[in-house]
Amino acid sequence: MSLKSVSAKIFSKIVALRIQKWAKNPVETQQKVFEKLILEAKNTAFGKDHDFKNISSFEDFAAKVPIRDYEALKPYVERVVSGEENILWPGKPLYFAKTSGTTSGAKYIPLTKESMPHHIEAARNAILCYINETGNADFVDGKMIFLQGSPEMQEKNGIKLGRLSGIVAHYVPAYLQKNRLPSWETNCIENWETKVDAIVEETKSEDMTVISGIPSWVQMYFERLQQNTGKKVGDLFKNFNLFIYGGVNYEPYRAKFENLIGRKVDSIELFPASEGFFAFQDSQKEKGMLLLLNSGIFYEFVEASSFFDENPKRLTIGEVEIGINYVMIISTNAGLWAYNLGDTVQFTSTKPYRVIVSGRIKHFISAFGEHVIGKEVEEAMNKAISKFNFSITEFTVAPQITPSEEKLPYHEWLVEFENAPDDLQKVAEFLDAEMQRQNSYYFDLIEGKVLQPLKISSLKKDSFQEFMKSEGKLGGQNKVPRLSNDRKIADALLQIQPQN
Template structure:
């Protein structure tokens, strides 16, 4: 056992003890954070505009702070970009996390000196929690790789600006820096395919023990290694025993990823976002991610079916229910107020509070009133793959076909298979039957002959890679939307396959 592995054990025990303490007082902890952040921001421009000085209760807070998306805080961000201080949070942001939005163009999400610990400390605590739960700390003695965006940053009005994964790269603890791959220079390469080849050059002969990244891009890394070596990953990296991931549901990628590895290894799921590090997997025999309720964020939850109402219900943590979809709202010590990050979550435990990410509030199909969400299509896919064990999925997305050349409208599933079903018609039938069971509105449309059963179209290999490349989002932390209410993605995929 190396020195890092040895010393991590007592630190992991301390982290677990601190975690247990706030877990037992989750509701009180949350309202304590609401009071703290409101008080600290009371003299900011936003705080004065929304009369933070008059807020004493959660009801006061809801009356004072509207729910909004980036467009709602954009005028305040623009003031920060003009060089002004004390706008959303005291002082000036430490960073802007730069993201791309569908309606707002480039978004600049503030990260403050107070909030950076949430992003960095939570990732560290996830690993320490794993060490405490499993006793495995061997990975700290070997090489670690984080497949992430470029750590290069620009300056926007005196604020360092870059991708969240790149910002986080600057805060990897010193004791792990010597273990970390790839090199800074390689991480700065913009072209993903060129970067990937360089990453392989630097890692292929190293004792890799932990690999972290978004599953489809990790799979691409594994595929390229196998093309070079003709070996499974376990034979290239015999010390590899921990996979850390986030950003997408792992299930559609799991079978192919583990087949590439050649053995089952431990994994840790994280839920990081530019707006805050929200949850991580704390137990490895239980479903769900532990919601981080003691880290500078006061959370609110809107029932997903009410999200687009004029006055939706807003709940704090003590009023949520099991197995109900909620739009996630953040108020934070970075200066985000009533901010909808666009995700929906579902609680699978209330003691402690554990969630699964069930989809995106704007990623759904409701061309006919069916309101099919990401969680439902992923469950249907998992079910069909279990019935057809020969199937391996690379990637998929779903879109409505509203005006087919003939016959009834339908949902089109565009799937890139690593291994196709032996019986494609049976596979599509099983997908459709599961979706009918999961969504009563979809069932009514099928039974009422408004829609015909879904149609599966098999795409050629690398279709999604070529699609992401065509929109400039290949690699890093980018993700393919699982479903959409229009045919923009579907039509582009068909063009690529023409």
């Protein structure tokens, strides 16, 4: 056992004890975060506009600071982007994480000297919790790859901007630099397909032990490795035993990954975003990810079912319940206040507080009042994969409101199969039964003959890659929405299918 792995085990125990200390006092921990945020920002433009000096409780805050999304916060963000100081947070941000918005074009999410360390610390602690629980630290001596955006940055009024994953690349600790791949030059390649090919060439002869990235793009890397070498990933990288991922649910990809690798590997799920690093999987034995309550983020939760009401009830950490779908609202030491991230979560545990990401408040299907969410379709698909022994590359679901021949509308599941099932109709019937079991609104609509049972459209190989490429969103942190309440994505996918 190397000195590095011994040191990692010792450090992991220290970090685990620190985490336990705040995790056992969640309400007190969040109250301290809240008070510090209000105190720090009371003299900013936002703090003055919202009377922070007279906020002494969460009730005061909720009364004075409405929930906002990026569009509503944009007037303040634009002042920061133009170079003004002390607008959302004291001084100027260190960076802007530039992301693509749906209605607002480019979004500029501030990262400050107070918020940036938490992004790095959370990713590190996820790995240390894994080491502490499993005792497995041998991988620290091998090579690690993080599939991410380019670390090259631009500058806007004296503030650097780039993709979050590229910004984070500048903070890789010195003790990992020698282990880390790909090279800086390869990481800076903008074209995703060219970049993946270059990464394959750099890594195929290395002792890769940890691989990290969004599953859909890591899958592309694995496929290119196999095409290039003719070997399973696990045969190529004999010591590869840890996959770290975030952004989407891994379960629909698991069977395909295990086939590409040739064996099972441990995995760690992360919940990062440009707006903050919110949670990570702290245990291989428990469901869900530990919500980070001590990382400069104050959380609120609104039940998704009442989110669009005029005055929905805003809950703090001590008021949430297991199994309810909540919209997660954040206030951060980067200057986001009562900010609607757009993600929905469900708690799997309250001792400690662990969550799963259940979907997006904007990514749902309720064309007929069915309120279908991402967690439901993913759970149904996972069960179908297990029962019928098939594998998929990707899938998405959309309503078909105006089918031909005056038939009832239905939900269309657009699936790119890696290994197709023998009987697609039986799979469709099973999925429909699962959806009815999980969602009482959907059950009522099927029973009441408002909807007909769902239909599966099988897509040709690489359909999702072609679609993402056409949208200019191939690779990096981009991902296909699991659900849409309209036909935009579905119709685009069908458009690229071979015509009969």
